Amino acid sequence: MFSLKLYLGNLDFFEMMLFDIDAFQLFYLSQNCEQIEKQLKELNPSLEAPVKKILEHLETCLINNPEKNEYTTSLHSDFLFIKMKSKLSGIKFNWEFKLTKLENRLLNKHFVIPLLFNCAEYQQRELELIKIIQAKDKEIDDYKSQGIELTRKYLATETFELSHFDDQIKSKLQIDDLIEDPTKCLTTILHQKVNKSCIDKYMDFQQKTMAKETNDDFKSSENSNKILKNTDKANDSAFSSKEKKREEIDKVLEEENKSCPKMNKKKKLFK
Numbered sequence: 001m002f003s004l005k006l007y008l009g010n011l012d013f014f015e016m017m018l019f020d021i022d023a024f025q026l027f028y029l030s031q032n033c034e035q036i037e038k039q040l041k042e043l044n045p046s047l048e049a050p051v052k053k054i055l056e057h058l059e060t061c062l063i064n065n066p067e068k069n070e071y072t073t074s075l076h077s078d079f080l081f082i083k084m085k086s087k088l089s090g091i092k093f094n095w096e097f098k099l100t101k102l103e104n105r106l107l108n109k110h111f112v113i114p115l116l117f118n119c120a121e122y123q124q125r126e127l128e129l130i131k132i133i134q135a136k137d138k139e140i141d142d143y144k145s146q147g148i149e150l151t152r153k154y155l156a157t158e159t160f161e162l163s164h165f166d167d168q169i170k171s172k173l174q175i176d177d178l179i180e181d182p183t184k185c186l187t188t189i190l191h192q193k194v195n196k197s198c199i200d201k202y203m204d205f206q207q208k209t210m211a212k213e214t215n216d217d218f219k220s221s222e223n224s225n226k227i228l229k230n231t232d233k234a235n236d237s238a239f240s241s242k243e244k245k246r247e248e249i250d251k252v253l254e255e256e257n258k259s260c261p262k263m264n265k266k267k268k269l270f271k
Contacts (some may be wrong), residue, residue, distance in 0.1 A: 002126075012056055016062075018080065018099055019111055026101035026107055027080040041095045057088050058095065075100075117198040125194070133160045 013032040020027070031039070036051050049057075061069050061084060069086040082097040137159050150156055 010054075012051055016057065016097060016099065017110060019079070019107070020075075023075075024104070025106075026102040026104065026110065028102050029099040039096070043096060043130055044092075047091060047093065049088065053088075055094065057086070059237050061086050061095075114202055117202050118194060119196050121201070122151060128159075158270070162215065 013030070013036070016029045019025075020028045033051050036054055039095070040047065040049070042053060068086055071085075072083040074081045078101050080097075080099045080101070082099070084095045086093050086095070141159075
């Protein structure tokens, strides 16, 4: 069983990542415009279509209607090979995916952190829904205090109690079915909406993190430049101080030479 992540970049290239839930392995594939066109000619020589159309069809096959296509997978030591047979505008369409195995340390970035975002998103939605329900209960109590009654008695509800709600959820066993078959959970409309929201927030989180790291690097570079400038100033100051001392020494020596009688540097060789 696989969990799929698919990214279409401006509909001229795509990235595909598969997580093998059973083997706990991560696989990755990336193709640009030229590679897609080349593969189209090799696997579908009688078919002509723009890259945008091909990518839209791949998205439909992999995400929207995967059950309508035929897939053959073969797992190797360092890659995963998938053959797909489908129909594009009524014409047979074949495609192959050769995904390279990635290191497990990348699971943290591509699955663990997004999974945590999913959990946080569900928790946030639950808290917001509880607030709405509690506010509705207060609204109903206000209507009742004014003597307003329901015309259809069967629509009456009990006041929402969070502890009672938690007990009811604990007693339900549908979660067992979801664990045995995760696709039931991953393919629901609710999960798709939550996952889309999480992806947007995760991308925003990554951009902020990268911007912060860039800003920190820039500040670090500025500090380094300041240190270098201060060092240069200190060196210049030390050099200037040495020059002043040298000038002072030269002046002292010059004054001593003026005050002393001139000595005859020529030696007499003969008397």
